[in-house]
Amino acid sequence: MTQATDLDPVLPGAALVAQVQAWGRAAGFSQIGIAPIDLRDAEPGLLAWLAAGFHGEMDYMARHGLKRARPAELVPGTASVISVRMDYLPGATPEGWQAVEWAGLQRAQQAQVSLYARGRDYHKVLRQRLQGLADRIAAHLGPFGHRCFTDSAPVLEVELAQRAGLGWRGKHTLLLHREAGSTFFLGEIYVDLALPRSEPTSSHCGQCTACLDACPTQAIVAPYRLDARRCISYLTIEHEGDIPLEFRRALGNRIYGCDDCQLACPWNKFAQRSPLPDFDPREGMQGAHLLSLWAWDEASFLRRTEGSAIRRIGYERWRRNLAVALGNALRADPEDQTLRAALRAARPHASARVARHIDWALDEG
Numbered sequence: 001m002t003q004a005t006d007l008d009p010v011l012p013g014a015a016l017v018a019q020v021q022a023w024g025r026a027a028g029f030s031q032i033g034i035a036p037i038d039l040r041d042a043e044p045g046l047l048a049w050l051a052a053g054f055h056g057e058m059d060y061m062a063r064h065g066l067k068r069a070r071p072a073e074l075v076p077g078t079a080s081v082i083s084v085r086m087d088y089l090p091g092a093t094p095e096g097w098q099a100v101e102w103a104g105l106q107r108a109q110q111a112q113v114s115l116y117a118r119g120r121d122y123h124k125v126l127r128q129r130l131q132g133l134a135d136r137i138a139a140h141l142g143p144f145g146h147r148c149f150t151d152s153a154p155v156l157e158v159e160l161a162q163r164a165g166l167g168w169r170g171k172h173t174l175l176l177h178r179e180a181g182s183t184f185f186l187g188e189i190y191v192d193l194a195l196p197r198s199e200p201t202s203s204h205c206g207q208c209t210a211c212l213d214a215c216p217t218q219a220i221v222a223p224y225r226l227d228a229r230r231c232i233s234y235l236t237i238e239h240e241g242d243i244p245l246e247f248r249r250a251l252g253n254r255i256y257g258c259d260d261c262q263l264a265c266p267w268n269k270f271a272q273r274s275p276l277p278d279f280d281p282r283e284g285m286q287g288a289h290l291l292s293l294w295a296w297d298e299a300s301f302l303r304r305t306e307g308s309a310i311r312r313i314g315y316e317r318w319r320r321n322l323a324v325a326l327g328n329a330l331r332a333d334p335e336d337q338t339l340r341a342a343l344r345a346a347r348p349h350a351s352a353r354v355a356r357h358i359d360w361a362l363d364e365g
Contacts, residue, residue, distance in 0.1 A: 013196045016141075023136045024084060027129045028276050030184060031177070033164030033198035035081040039069040042159050049225075056229040058238055060154070068154040075190040077145045080197070082133075082189040083157075083164035085175075086126060087272040088116050088279045089183050097271070098263045104287065105252060105260075108332040109339075111288045111325065113310070114233065114257025115183065118281035121309040125278045126150035126187040134189055145192035150185065157186045165198035171223040172211035172261040178204060181268035204267075214264035216250040232258035236321050237313055242356060248324050249331075253290065255321040256310055282308065290329060291342055294322050319346075319354045327361025334365045 017034055024032040046069055055061040061068075071078045094100060104110055116122060130148040138144060149155050158175050162168060166186075167177035174182045178201075205223075212220045219230035228234040232254055235243055243251065262268055284293060284304055296304065298315040305311035310318070323343070330339045340362065347358050 013194070016193075017195055017198075019140075020082065020133070020137060024133055027133050027136075028086065028274075029084045029129065029133070030087045030180065030272060031085045031166050033083050033161070033166050034195045035083050035160040035164035036197045037071040037078055037081060039071070039156060039159055039163075042156060043069045046156070052227075054225075054227045054229065056234060056238065057240065058228065058234075068156045069159075071155075071160075071190055074154060075145075075147045077192040078190040079192050080195040081160050081164070082191060082195075083161045083166055084126075084130065084133075084187045084189075085161065085166050085177070085180070085184045086122075086129075086187070086276075087180060087184045087274045088119075088122065089271050089273045090119065090280045091273045091275065091277075092280070093271075093273055098268060101259060101263050105254070108253055108329040109290050110253055111290050111293050111322070112252070112254045113285045114254075114259050115262075116185070116279075117256055117309045118285040119279035120307055121311075122185045122279075123150055123152060123309065124307065125276065126185055127152070130187050130189055137191075141193075147190045148187070149190070150187040155188055157188065160188060161186050163197070163200055165200050168201055168203040168205075169224060170211065170265065170267075171205050171209065172215075172220055172265070173224060173226045174262070176204070176265070176267050177270075178267065179270050179272070181271040182262050182265060183268060183271040208266065210264040210266065211261035214260045216252070216258070216260060217247050220261065232260075236317075240317070242353060243320065243324055245360075248360065249328060251321075251324050252328050253325045255290075255293070255318075255325050256313070285310075290322060290325055291338065294319075294326065294342055294346070316351055316354060319350070320357050323354055323357035323361050327357070327364040330361060330365030336365075340365060 021032045043066055067074045071081055104112055127148060127150050134146050134148060158169055161175050167175040170176040176182050217230045217232060219227050221227045232251055235247060236256055301315045301318055326339055326343055330336060343358050343361050347355060350358055
């Protein structure tokens with residue numbers, strides 16, 4: 001790579017961090033901080049969470065064990081972590097967006113997709129821009145050891161972001177920022193550079209329990225403690241089997257993910273809009289009728305979800321989730337023969353798993 005000429009070949013630590021932050025903002029990141037790699041005091045909490053089985057079927061969480069809390073074991077030579085946040089609310093998101101989303105949850109036949117998943121796959125967006133930032137640093141410093149992550153490896157993202165001064169851990173376990181709420185993605189660059197750490201921020205949740213009270217399945221079993229097995233995001237995305245009967249009605253019209261704890265959080269009145277068009281909603285991912293999505297065959301699903309995070313759940317789980325939502329819509333309006341007919345028409349050609357959910361849906365009406 002060509003060495004940069006507008007700066008000294010090697011900047012002092014604080015000046016280098018400031019320059020990296022400026023490059024990061026130019027690359028579309030909302031905030032950048034530096035975290036230390038000593039996370040030993042986070043290990044007991046991680047082990048207790050795993051021991052309780054709260055990770056559900058996410059076996060990789062246990063498989064990597066304490067590597068999550070030991071960056072230098074995951075990537076030997078790591079001396080610091082560059083932690084980034086990227087806001088994801090689409091630029092055209094209206095004021096009062098939380099009320100708009102709550103209203104959508106009340107329309108039983110409207111498919112609700114989590115806000116973060118309505119546009120391009122965030123893994124692709126962040127990974128490309130993280131690597132671009134790393135390349136920019138290398139162009140100035142010369143080759144250096146690094147590795148980029150975005151929800152893609154055994155990394156304690158929230159813990160690192162908190163220590164990097166990007167916010168505090170909310171009671172729903174997501175990171176919160178006083179001027180941005182929680183509607184943002186996190187990413188990291190593990191580097192072999194000894195950079196000065198950023199100053200952590202204090203917590204500002206106080207006595208508020210809005211997120212715990214709002215969770216449809218009581219997945220937030222205590223402040224800062226999430227049982228993923230009860231979480232609608234987990235059930236509709238990570239869980240491969242049948243949706244447990246006890247949670248099906250609670251899913252409502254949510255077919256991919258759940259935003260309720262974020263909608264309830266008072267800090268999200270400060271949520272920031274993204275300047276990137278990548279997160280603008282695609283056709284069918286915002287305000288669509290359940291039956292319009294139910295009409296997609298597998299080829300349509302693959303075509304319409306290309307480059308989207310939704311594609312990774314596959315067509316069968318997509319249909320499973322839709323069947324549950326249709327059952328909830330049918331329960332809300334048992335006289336709707338269009339819903340009933342669509343479910344019955346799909347039954348003979350459905351996989352065994354989807355068929356079981358169709359049968360449940362028909363029984364709900």
